[in-house]
Amino acid sequence: MTDASADKRAAFSSRMTDILNLSALGTAMCLGYRAGLFEALDDLAEPARCAEVARAAGLAERPVREWLAVMVCGGVVELSESPQGEDLFLLPREHADFLTLRAGSDNIGVYTQELPLLTRCALDEVQQGMATGAGVPYDRYPPFQDWMGQVAATKHRQVLVDVFLPSVADGEMVRRLTRGVRVLDVGCSEGLVSLLMAAAFPRSEFLGIDISEASVALARAEAVRLGLINARFEVCDAASLGVDSDCAGHIGRFDYITAFDSVHDQTRPLEVLRGARAVLAEGGMFSMVDIKAETPLAGNVGHPMGAFLYTVSLMHCMQVGLVDGGAGLGTMWGRQKALDMLEEAGFDAVEVCEIPTDAFNTHYLCR
Numbered sequence: 286m287t288d289a290s291a292d293k294r295a296a297f298s299s300r301m302t303d304i305l306n307l308s309a310l311g312t313a314m315c316l317g318y319r320a321g322l323f324e325a326l327d328d329l330a331e332p333a334r335c336a337e338v339a340r341a342a343g344l345a346e347r348p349v350r351e352w353l354a355v356m357v358c359g360g361v362v363e364l365s366e367s368p369q370g371e372d373l374f375l376l377p378r379e380h381a382d383f384l385t386l387r388a389g390s391d392n393i394g395v396y397t398q399e400l401p402l403l404t405r406c407a408l409d410e411v412q413q414g415m416a417t418g419a420g421v422p423y424d425r426y427p428p429f430q431d432w433m434g435q436v437a438a439t440k441h442r443q444v445l446v447d448v449f450l451p452s453v454a455d456g457e458m459v460r461r462l463t464r465g466v467r468v469l470d471v472g473c474s475e476g477l478v479s480l481l482m483a484a485a486f487p488r489s490e491f492l493g494i495d496i497s498e499a500s501v502a503l504a505r506a507e508a509v510r511l512g513l514i515n516a517r518f519e520v521c522d523a524a525s526l527g528v529d530s531d532c533a534g535h536i537g538r539f540d541y542i543t544a545f546d547s548v549h550d551q552t553r554p555l556e557v558l559r560g561a562r563a564v565l566a567e568g569g570m571f572s573m574v575d576i577k578a579e580t581p582l583a584g585n586v587g588h589p590m591g592a593f594l595y596t597v598s599l600m601h602c603m604q605v606g607l608v609d610g611g612a613g614l615g616t617m618w619g620r621q622k623a624l625d626m627l628e629e630a631g632f633d634a635v636e637v638c639e640i641p642t643d644a645f646n647t648h649y650l651c652r
Contacts, residue, residue: 310359314397317352318384320344323394327381332365332373389443390642395436400593402429403600411600420607423497429601437545438477445478446485448641453572453650458541462486466540469494471523471561472547476504476516483508483516492539494521524553526560538566545574546646549618550602552611558630562651571632571651573623574640580619590645591617620647627651 286294317323325342326333333341339349353374356362361380365373376384384394406429410421423430450459462468465488470478473493483491493516495501504518523544542561551557561571576594578585585591598616607613614622620637627635632651640648 306359310355310361311397312401313352313355313359314361314384314394315401317356318394318397322349322352323376323381323384324386326362326374326376327378327385327387329376330378332363332367332375334367334371334373338374390440396593398432399429400596400600402432403597407600407604411604414604414607418607420609420611420613421601421604422608423605426601426605434475437474441477441481441545444642445481449643449648450482452638452641452648454570458570461540462489465489467537467566468492469539469542469561469564471542471544471557472550473500473504473518475500476507476518478543478545479516479518480504480507480511480513483513484511487515489515491516493518494523496520496522523547523560524551524556527556527563528560538564538569540566540569542569542571543574544572546576548573549575549614549616550605551614552606552608554606554612554614555626555630558626558632562631569652573627573649573651574646575618575623575649576616577645577647578617578619580621580623584619585617623647623649 321342322338322344325338329337329341335350335353336346338353339346342349353362353372356376357364357374361376361384363375363377365375367373382388383391386392388394403426406426407421410425413419414421450462453459462482463486465486468479468482468489468491470476470491470493473479473495474497476493479491479493482489493501493504495504495518498520501518501520508516508518542565544557544561548554548557558573565571578588578591578594585595588594594616603613603615606615624635624637627649634652636650636652638648638650640646
């Protein structure tokens, strides 16, 4: 064995140790986040005994002690000692800034739940799909879908009306929405985007479409509860918008169309984009928001969350996109492919925009 080979073996052995430690740390952080331990430590705001941490979180002391040991060894929580020789635990405020609800859009801790949830939902099916390429249907992911809905809801409530929409075409879209336009949200899920915009812009009319009857039913009920007569929801496959079908025939044309992180999950994404182009009114705009990435793998080697996002794709986004012989774009389909597909769909003016407060998504503004 050459010296270079020995060095390479030693380096990878060390790397594997890091991988095992970090994957274990991620699992423990998921448990702590779900149990409210980061919130409890943040509220304590000073070094505390394990019993105090457990009491603040409403949990049993013994498992909390084991969890705190993981956090100390993982460099998340700091360990010190009281004058009586007891272990004291502190979550530094600088760490809590990324792990708690008060962090808002900087809250990365919430995503420690993502891979454990995906593993719980579909590990065996994904394993089988490695051989067949058949994909995994949406109905295998209810717990993950519920969690994603909660995360998206929190994000949209924080930024949609006050941050994102004012950034669209330098405020032009807000001016149009204020005057009154027709808006379509593609892949609306439980309708939050349309509901938030309908409440903020009462002169505009909003339609959300989704293939899930259950999600559309919830969206309709929420619109009634909120008294929003300018928001409605329909069960519709967005890939049918561009053809002569019941879905396309009666909904008309729209001055603004939105698709938030929904295109890369579609089995027929090009047809979805063609459909959006077909129902976009003259002079209208289409906002497609999707993961910020490059299409060539080499362009994502330095992505700060590249391995994480490719794994999310492997476990979910690519899988649902492969069902019924679908395209299987995946989470990291990237800027180049997105621009090519938008052009093929008929959008001849596409602006790639940064999104204020959102470092991980790109806004493709199409006219």
